[in-house]
Amino acid sequence: MRVGIGYDSHRFAEGRKLILGGVEIAHPHGLAGHSDADVVAHALIDAVLGAAGLGDIGSLFPSSDPQWHNASSIELLRQAYLQVVEERLHLVNADITVVAEQPPIALYVEDMREKLAAALVAAPSQVSVKGKTNDRMGFIGRGEGIAAIAVALLE
Numbered sequence: 001m002r003v004g005i006g007y008d009s010h011r012f013a014e015g016r017k018l019i020l021g022g023v024e025i026a027h028p029h030g031l032a033g034h035s036d037a038d039v040v041a042h043a044l045i046d047a048v049l050g051a052a053g054l055g056d057i058g059s060l061f062p063s064s065d066p067q068w069h070n071a072s073s074i075e076l077l078r079q080a081y082l083q084v085v086e087e088r089l090h091l092v093n094a095d096i097t098v099v100a101e102q103p104p105i106a107l108y109v110e111d112m113r114e115k116l117a118a119a120l121v122a123a124p125s126q127v128s129v130k131g132k133t134n135d136r137m138g139f140i141g142r143g144e145g146i147a148a149i150a151v152a153l154l155e
């Protein structure tokens, strides 16, 4: 058994769609980033790569490489997991906390679990997604951006 942790954060930006866990969320603005800036998928990528000892999202998909511009992060997760499988490891479960003052994500959690699990060739029951606010403290509390923390267990 191998465990890994991932963390990511992105700032809000005008004129962007908000994509979290592969799901488009109804919100006036999205997150800035080279890809679709899906913090949930990015944190999970780092968790599975970390558990497998395969580096991190930046080493697999460098932002200097134009092929990842506006990339779907669910597709990046799928590609990262293929490398995990090559190491003869597979997902036991993952747990993700999304830290955002706005918007509330409860309505989207089941869709996110389905999208993330599909990229990991797993069942939604193996991928937990939870939302938290930051109690109005700090950059998240001021609504400047969203963060996500993920852990993944591989076998």
Ligand SMILES: [Zn+2]
Residues within 6 Å of the ligand: 008, 009, 010, 033, 037, 038, 039, 042
């Ligand atoms: Zn990111």
